[in-house]
Every structure is written in C-alpha cells, then in structure tokens.
Amino acid sequence: xxxFFKIFFASMLAIIITCVITGLIFFGIIxxxxxxxxxxxxxxxxxxxxxxxxxxxxxxxxxxxxxxxFDFMSMTSTKKLGLYxxxxxxxxxxxxxxxxxxxxxxxxxxxxxxxxxxxxxxxxSFKESGKFIISYSDYYSQKAYYLASxxxxxYINPQGAIDFKGLSAELMFFKGTLEKLGVExxxxxxxxxxxxxxxxxxxxxxxxxxxQTITYMKSIWxxxxxxxxxxxxxxxxxxxxxxxxxxxxxxxxxxxxxxxxGLKYKxxxxxxxxxxxxxxxxxxxxxxxxxxxxxxxxxxxxDKKGLAKHKIAIIYASGEINMGEGEDQKIGSxxxxxxxxxxxxxxxxxxxxxxxxxPGGSALASEVIWREIVLTKQVKPxxxxxxxxxxxxxxxxxxxxxxxxxxxNTITGSIGVFGVLWNGQKLLxxxxxxxxxxVTTNTHSDIGSVFRPMEDSERAIIQKSVxxxxxxxxxxxxxxxxxxxxxxxxxxxGRVWSGVNAKEIKLIDEFGGIERAIEIAKEKANxxxxxxxxxxxxxxxxxxxxxxxxxDSEESTIKQYLGFSYKYYKNLNELMNIKGVQARLxxxxxxx
Numbered sequence: 001x002x003x004f005f006k007i008f009f010a011s012m013l014a015i016i017i018t019c020v021i022t023g024l025i026f027f028g029i030i031x032x033x034x035x036x037x038x039x040x041x042x043x044x045x046x047x048x049x050x051x052x053x054x055x056x057x058x059x060x061x062x063x064x065x066x067x068x069x070f071d072f073m074s075m076t077s078t079k080k081l082g083l084y085x086x087x088x089x090x091x092x093x094x095x096x097x098x099x100x101x102x103x104x105x106x107x108x109x110x111x112x113x114x115x116x117x118x119x120x121x122x123x124x125s126f127k128e129s130g131k132f133i134i135s136y137s138d139y140y141s142q143k144a145y146y147l148a149s150x151x152x153x154x155y156i157n158p159q160g161a162i163d164f165k166g167l168s169a170e171l172m173f174f175k176g177t178l179e180k181l182g183v184e185x186x187x188x189x190x191x192x193x194x195x196x197x198x199x200x201x202x203x204x205x206x207x208x209x210x211x212q213t214i215t216y217m218k219s220i221w222x223x224x225x226x227x228x229x230x231x232x233x234x235x236x237x238x239x240x241x242x243x244x245x246x247x248x249x250x251x252x253x254x255x256x257x258x259x260x261x262g263l264k265y266k267x268x269x270x271x272x273x274x275x276x277x278x279x280x281x282x283x284x285x286x287x288x289x290x291x292x293x294x295x296x297x298x299x300x301x302x303d304k305k306g307l308a309k310h311k312i313a314i315i316y317a318s319g320e321i322n323m324g325e326g327e328d329q330k331i332g333s334x335x336x337x338x339x340x341x342x343x344x345x346x347x348x349x350x351x352x353x354x355x356x357x358x359p360g361g362s363a364l365a366s367e368v369i370w371r372e373i374v375l376t377k378q379v380k381p382x383x384x385x386x387x388x389x390x391x392x393x394x395x396x397x398x399x400x401x402x403x404x405x406x407x408x409n410t411i412t413g414s415i416g417v418f419g420v421l422w423n424g425q426k427l428l429x430x431x432x433x434x435x436x437x438x439v440t441t442n443t444h445s446d447i448g449s450v451f452r453p454m455e456d457s458e459r460a461i462i463q464k465s466v467x468x469x470x471x472x473x474x475x476x477x478x479x480x481x482x483x484x485x486x487x488x489x490x491x492x493x494g495r496v497w498s499g500v501n502a503k504e505i506k507l508i509d510e511f512g513g514i515e516r517a518i519e520i521a522k523e524k525a526n527x528x529x530x531x532x533x534x535x536x537x538x539x540x541x542x543x544x545x546x547x548x549x550x551x552d553s554e555e556s557t558i559k560q561y562l563g564f565s566y567k568y569y570k571n572l573n574e575l576m577n578i579k580g581v582q583a584r585l586x587x588x589x590x591x592x
Contacts, residue, residue, distance in 0.1 A: 041296065041297055042288070044098040044099065044288060044293070044296055045098065045286045045288075046098050046286075047098070047277045047279050048098050048100065048277075048286040048287070048288050049099070049100060049101055049103050049273060049277055049285060049288070050089070050101070050102045050103070050288055050293055051102075051103050051289050051290075052086075052102060052103070052106075052290060054081065054086075054104075054106060054109050054110075054111075054119075056080055056081055056110065057081070057111070058080065058081045058083055058086070058109070058110060058111035059080045059083065060082065060083050060084065060318050060355055060357050060387055060514075061082050061084060061318070061355075061534065062080050062082030063328050063538065081290065083115055083118060083119070083387075083514070084534070085290070085294045086290060087118060087119070087122050087513070087514065088298075089293045089294055090102070090119070090122040090123060091122060091125070091126075091515070092293070092298055092299075093126065093293070094125065094126045094128070094129045094131070095129070095299065096299075099131070099288075100131060100276065100277040100278065101132035101133060101134065101276055101277065102126065102133045102134070102151075103133075103134050103135075103136070104134070104136070104147070104148060104151060105136055106135060106140065106144035106147060106148050107138070107139055107140070107141065107144055108141045109141065109144050109147065111143070111388070112387070112388025112389065112409070113143065113220055113224070113407075114386070114387055114388040114389075114406070114408075114409040114410045114411075116143050116146060116409075117227075117407045117408065117409050118514065118515075119147060120146065120147050120149075120150045120227065121513065122515070123147070123150040123151070124150050127150070127152070132152050132153075132276050133150065133151040133152050133153075134151060134152065134269070134273065135147075135153070136155045136156070136266070136269045137155075137156060137157070137160065138157040138159075139160050139161050139162075139163075140156065140160075140161075140163065141163050142163050142167075145162050145163070145228075145259075146224050146227060146228060149227065149228045149232055150227075150231055153261045153262070154232075154259070154260045155260060155261060155262050155263070155264045155269060156254060156255075156260045156263060157251065157263070157265065157266075158252075158263040158265065159250075160250075160251045160263075161249075161250055161254075162248050162251075162254050164243055164259070165243050165246055166221060166240075166243045166244070167217050167220065167221045167224075169217060171198075171199065171205060172199060173198070173199045173204065174200055175199070175201060175202055175203045176203060178200060181427050182424070182425075182426030182427035182430055183422060183424050183426070183427050184422070184424075184426065185200035185201060185420055185421075185422060186420065186421040186422070186423055186454045186459070187201060187419075187420055188419045188420075188421075188462045188463050189416070189417070189419070189466065189494070190416055190417055190466050190467055190470040190493075190494070193208050193212050193414075193416065193493045193496070195209040195494065196418055196582070197418055197420060212496050213496075215497075215498075215501065216411065216497055216498040219408075219498035219499075219501055220409045220498055222236075223408045223498075223500065225240065234257070234258055234259075238257075242259075251263050270285065308529045308531045310348060310350050310525075310527055310529070310530040310531075311346075311348050311349045311350065311530060311531050311532070311533050312349070312350065312351050312353060312525070312531075312532055312533070313343045313351075313534075313535050314514070314532060314535065315336075315339055315340060315343060315353070315354050315355065316357075316535070316536070317354065317355065317356045317358055317369070317397065318330075318355075318358065318387070319331050319357075320361040321358055321360055321362055321366050321394070321397070322362050322365055323364065323365045323368075331358060331361070331365075331369075332365075333364075333366075333368040336372075336536075337368055337369055337372045339535050340352075340369070340373065340376055342535075343376065344372070344375060344379060349380070350381075350527055351380055351381040351382070351521035351522070352376055352380060352381070352383070353383050353384075353514065353517045353518055353521050354373065354382055354383065354397075355384075355387065355514055355517075356384055356386055356387065356390040356394050356398045357387030357389060357390065358389065358391075358393065358394035358397075359391055359392065359393075359394060360391060360392030360394050360396065360414065360582070360583045361393050361582065361583070362393065363393065363396075363417055363469050363473070363582060363583040365393070366393035366396040366397050366583050367472070369397040370396055370397050370399075370476060373397060373401065374400045377400055377402060380525065381402050381403075381521055382402055383401060383402060383405070383517045384398040384401040384403070384404040384517070385405050385513060385516075386398065386406035386407070386412060386499070386508070387407075387410070388409075388410065388411065389410070389411045389412070390406065390411075390412050391411055391414035391496060392416065392494075392582075392583045393582075393583040394412070395412055395413060395415060396473060396476065399476055399477045399480035399481060400476065400479075400480040401480070403509050403510075403517075403520055404508045405509065405511065405512040405513070405516055406499040406502060406508045406511065406512075407511060407512075407513060408498065408500050410498065410499035410502070411496060411498065412497055412498075412499065412502045412507060412508070413491070413496050413501075413502060414494055414495065415473060415474060415477060415488065415492035415493070415495070416470060416473075416494025417466050417469045417470050417473060418466065418582055419462055419582065420582075421448055421450075421462075422450045423450065423452065423453045423454065424451065425451055425453060428451065438451075444458060470492075474488040474489050474492055477492070477507075481506055483506055491505045518532065
C-alpha cells in the first residue's frame with residue numbers, strides 16, 4: 001500500500017508541475033503576443049517598397065486582440081486586416097520619401113467588391129505621386145485581378161492563370177430538407193422582393209428575386225469591367241467577349257489579349273524591383289508590409305504640432321444587428337447606442353462618420369440605433385460611409401444621415417421586413433413519436449410555440465405588426481432622404497440594389513469610401529486641423545484575451561472544421577434563431 005501511495009503522489013506531483021510549466025509557457029506566449037501587438041513606432045529605411053499581399057480577411061476595423069483567430073495547433077495567427085488601416089497606409093506611402101513604390105502579390109482576396117474598390121481607388125490616387133506599382137502573381141482571382149489592374153505593370157508566372165469569366169451567385173435552398181424533417185416555416189412578410197425567407201419555402205429563386213439579383217450583379221460586373229477597361233486600355237466589349245469565350249485559359253493568352261504586361265518568374269520580378277527602387281542587385285530589397293507600416297507615425301501637416309483639439313469620430317457598425325451589447329463584428333443596439341450617444345455629447349467631436357457594413361437584423365434594434373443617429377444629426381454632421389453591405393436594417397440605421405456615401409459595388413436597399421415562426425409538430429408527432437400537451441391562461445398564451453401551427457387570427461395579428469413596422473421604415477427613409485413616401489415604397493418592397501442603382505433612385509448621395517466621408521465631415525464641420533478617433537474604443541488586448549479564454553470556443557472550432565463552408569452554416573444558424581420582426585438582407589450573398 002505504501003508503494004501505491006508513493007507512486008500515486010509522485011504522479012500527482014508530476015502532473016501539477018507539468019500543468020504549472022505549461023501554464024507559464026502559455027502565459028509567456030500571451031505576453032509575447034501582447035508585446036508584439038504594441039504600437040512601437042517602426043523606422044522605414046531609404047528606398048523601401050511597401051508590400052501588399054492581402055492574404056487574410058479584410059474587415060472595416062481590425063481587432064487588437066492578438067489571440068483573435070489564433071490557431072493553437074499550428075501556433076500561428078491569421079489576423080484580419082483593417083480596411084481603414086490599409087487606406088491610411090497607402091495614403092501615407094504616397095508622400096513618404098522613403099517609400100519608392102508598391103509591390104503587390106495578389107491571389108485570392110477575402111473581401112467584398114466594395115472593399116476591393118476602395119483599396120483600388122487608393123492605389124489610383126497613389127499613382128499620382130509618380131511612384132511605381134508592380135503586381136505579380138502565380139494566379140489571379142477576379143477580385144485580385146481587378147485590384148491588380150490598377151498597377152503600372154501587371155505580371156504573371158509563365159505557367160500561371162487568371163480567373164476571368166464573369167460573376168456568379170449561388171443560393172442554397174432548404175425547402176426539401178425541412179419537408180423531410182417535418183418542420184414548417186410560417187412566414188409573414190411585406191414586400192415581393194423580401195426574399196430572406198425563400199430558402200425555407202422554395203427550391204429555387206422566385207422571379208422577383210432573380211430579377212433583383214440579375215440587376216445588382218450586372219451593375220457590379222459592369223463597374224468592374226469599366227475599371228479594367230480604363231486601366232488596361234481594352235474595350236468593355238472585348239473584355240466581355242473574353243469572359244464569355246473563356247479565352248484567358250492560360251498566362252500566354254492573358255499576355256496575348258493584353259490582360260498582363262509580361263510573363264515573368266519571381267527572380268525576374270525581384271530584379272525589376274531592384275532597378276525601380278534603386279537598390280543594387282547585391283543588396284537585399286527593403287520590403288515593409290502593411291502590418292509594420294501601420295505603426296509608422298504619420299507626418300504632421302505643415303507647421304501643425306501636437307494633438308488637434310477637434311475630432312471627427314468614425315463609428316463602426318459592422319455585422320448583424322441585434323438587441324444587447326454586441327461584440328466584434330456583431331452590432332448590439334445597446335452597445336452601439338451608448339457609443340453614438342457618447343460621441344454626441346462629446347464637445348470635442350465635431351462630426352461623425354458612421355461606417356455601416358451590415359445586412360440588417362432586428363427591426364427593433366435598428367429603430368433604437370436610428371433614434372440615436374437622428375439625435376446626433378441635430379447637433380453635429382453625420383456622414384454615412386457604406387461598406388460592402390448596408391441593407392435592410394443596415395439602411396434603416398443609415399437613412400437619417402446628412403450625407404450617405406456608398407461604393408458603386410455596395411449592396412444596399414432591401415427596405416422591407418419579415419418574421420418567421422417554426423412549426424415542428426409533424427417532426428415531433430410523426431417522425432419522433434413525441435406528443436405535447438399544454439395548459440394556457442389565455443387564448444394566445446402559447447403563440448409562437450414550435451409545437452403547433454399558427455392560427456389564422458394569430459397570423460393576421462403578426463401580419464399587421466409587420467405592415468406597421470414597414471410603414472415606419474419607409475417613413476424614416478422618406479424623411480431622411482427628403483423624398484415622397486410613395487416613392488420609397490415603390491423602390492422598397494425588400495428590393496436589393498447596387499450602389500450605382502441606389503444613386504439613381506436617391507438612396508445615396510454620391511460614390512465614395514471612408515476617406516471621402518471624412519473629407520465631407522471636415523467640410524460640414526468647418527474643420528481644418530482635426531484628428532480622427534475610431535469608436536467604439538477597443539478593450540485592452542490582455543482584457544480581450546482573458547475574456548476570450550473564458551468564453552465559448554465552439555464557434556471558432558466549427559469555423560476551423562468547416563472552412564470555406566462556415567459562412568453557409570453561420571447564415572442558416574442565424575436565420576433559424578430569428579426572434580421578432582426582422583429588417584435584414586435576403587439570404588447570404590456570395591458573389592464569385
């Protein structure tokens with residue numbers, strides 16, 4: 001027995017020591033990550049080249065948490081890139097004497113078409129400096145090529161390829177699955193174009209949905225082709241012919257049809273960059289990536305010294321809209337309202353740029369946020385900058401602004417509302433043999449129960465609620481945009497529009513990104529010397545790490561397992577968990 005306890009306690013001690021050592025190592029890794037994520041200034045060497053790869057997902061605002069998207073199996077991080085940081089870096093490099101040019105290695109870009117357009121416009125502005133932009137890749141996706149086409153020279157590996165075939169959108173439908181399961185979606189909606197619920201009740205797109213999808217996709221494609229045409233001096237007709245015939249089958253064809261300027265290997269690109277940057281072949285090229293260049297302090301304009309007292313606040317509204325505090329890439333009505341209210345009451349903030357990148361969500365949550373924007377507009381200018389998507393609830397919260405900007409490729413509109421209740425009675429009774437009995441105190445105490453179908457009288461009540469909310473929605477839009485309510489209704493009905501279409505029907509004021517929105521905010525507030533603050537303030541990295549370690553890791557595990565298909569799971573999960581009347585974009589839009 002003595003021998004047993006000796007072995008037992010020795011083993012326990014070994015386990016404890018191992019856990020302590022592991023914990024110390026883990027703590028050391030965290031401290032190292034936090035330290036590396038600090039804002040220590042980076043020194044740029046003479047004759048440097050800004051290198052842009054855009055390998056990771058691009059969001060409006062990157063999270064400072066070094067453990068965000070950290071893979072403990074490979075001990076690597078796939079940190080998301082912040083669009084505003086990218087735009088600032090390109091603008092900063094334009095006047096940085098130590099930056100000789102930009103070198104881009106682009107393959108697949110994980111961002112929407114509007115985000116890519118904003119970066120491309122920043123590159124076109126950079127070219128005004130006379131500095132070079134060179135793009136190289138073994139393979140260009142359509143978005144990557146569109147961005148690359150802004151370069152002075154576009155090169156490709158002699159055995160490489162360009163994906164150039166036009167846009168496609170695939171929608172997934174679950175009607176058959178739900179019927180086999182015995183689950184009935186009970187739909188209440190307003191608007192013939194409000195197609196968010198179609199995946200549950202149809203097995204293909206309705207004519208109205210197909211019409212709107214064709215319209216905005218053609219608008220986006222026309223804009224992409226027009227940009228390439230202007231940069232590459234190839235007619236729009238010829239580009240469409242190349243896409244239709246799929247003539248860009250290899251790198252040689254890409255060169256033949258002037259899509260690229262040359263077929264080169266990486267060593268030949270390096271040699272050309274040596275010449276362009278003035279660095280001798282015997283010396284190493286001085287590349288600086290976006291992650292490091294972001295930490296380079298910006299030059300002070302003219303004789304201005306110190307921090308400017310007056311500020312313009314960029315308030316980010318990214319993700320689905322729901323009640324509550326919200327989180328990173330998810331909008332909470334309470335949390336965002338507090339941020340807007342604080343900016344309104346801050347006398348040093350002279351204008352607000354409201355960056356909206358949202359497919360919408362809860363109609364009630366959207367109304368709460370809308371009210372705060374209305375109140376803020378009464379005391380200081382509010383300029384909306386739309387990202388890839390600002391539709392339904394996303395448009396709801398944007399419509400009161402003084403000026404609304406969108407990119408030509410932005411998805412917006414979708415002015416309509418709907419509600420979904422689920423009836424799982426058949427699944428329980430016929431498939432599983434489960435029966436449910438109930439006791440209620442009033443006639444409709446169990447309305448919304450998944451264990452029974454909705455009654456006609458209940459449907460009528462909910463339909464009226466949907467109609468009332470839709471009426472409020474179009475009234476807000478009419479007042480915010482200063483157009484007739486009947487006109488809003490005619491372009492509403494849940495219909496989705498591209499930025500180009502939206503400008504034609506007065507849903508937006510002009511084309512432009514976040515930088516243009518800042519310029520307008522300065523003009524409206526009569527500001528010359530000011531600084532930009534980004535809200536909401538991000539938590540301390542260590543605090544974020546502790547919060548993340550305490551939280552549920554289920555989502556990150558599923559995301560890692562499903563990979564590219566995770567977005568479909570996420571969208572279906574969000575729709576299945578809908579509560580209350582919704583003002584949200586119809587389905588998940590994936591344009592390739």
